[in-house]
Amino acid sequence: MAGHSKWANIQHRKNRQDERKSRLWTKIIREITVSAKNGGPDPDTNPQLRSSLEKASNANIPKENINRAIHKGSKESDTVKYEEIYYEGYGINGSAIIAYAMTDNRTKTASEVRHVFTKNNGNLGQDGSVSFLFKKYGRFIFPAGHNPEEIFETALNFNVEEIETLEDASIEVLCEIEYCTELYNLFKSKFNELKFSNDIIMKPLSLVHLNQEESIKMNKLLLDLENLEDIQSTYTNAILTS
Structure with a gap:
């Protein structure tokens, strides 16, 4: 029984890892498709696509999957129905959150995002409610x-x-x-x-420092948002205490 239990636990962990990998691949492929549609298929002139391709490389997504996504976005853009939406809201202790989504079902995604905010003691706001607290930048990281x-x-x-x-x-x-x-x-x-x-x-222009208890709650809110199928990335002005 012990051996069976250990095997079951290993399989359960592997299934969770496979699920996370599949979810990550889906998000990155979607991002590549939309980036190619919006800015063209050349990463040298499309910084958003360039960033998406780097994520794909780090996630070990096969080249043929990447090429298919670029082709779908740049050559068959009329079939790409995804909308880009920035959801804005408040987290723990008034901290600001922006969740960037790519969705083909705005109603479903909005409902899921609102549910995550509500169950984690946050509050989904209106457009413009917190975006003024952030500014979009290009970022380079050198080793x-x-x-x-x-x-x-x-x-x-x-x-x-x-x-x-x-x-x-x-x-x-x-x-x-x-x-x-x-x-x-x-x-x-x-x-x-x-x-x-x-x-x-999206860089925050002002910061909110959270204590350890607040940080645990805030971290869960952000993780729950990031685990939603349509959320590509999240940004916050909260500084978490470890």
Whole structure:
């Protein structure tokens, strides 16, 4: 019986892992399709697609799946019915949350998002209720060991908002969205030997610090949102206490 129980537990864990992997792949493929539809199939001129392709690579999604998603978005865009929606609301202690969704059923997704907010003591707000607390930026991450001053000098003419060395010694660069593609191409030509990443983020303009108990509740709210099929990413101005 013990052996059977152990095998059952292993199978249960494997099934959960497979389910998470499948859900992640579905979200990334959907993001690739919509990104290709909105900005074209060339990642060199489409920063959102470039970010989606990097996620696909990190998730080990097969090349043929990726190519199919790009083709579906760029060549058969009339069949792509997904809407991009930003849901805005309040979490624990008045903290702000933005949940970015891609959905083909706005009513279903809104109902699911509202349910997650309600059951976790949050409050789904109206459009514009918290978006003014965030700003969209292009973000570049350089691996540890590179010179921040050299990166800054390279990006000087592109309205770089911020260059920061993170806890793991990697270097984060934030820039205005309109300069994202130009800056990417410049970084690519100058630092071709480095594998830097590039994506689009919503950066909070003010922060709300939560204590440990509040952080546990907030973390659950964010995880429940991210586990929804149609939610691609979440952003918050909450600083969680570990």
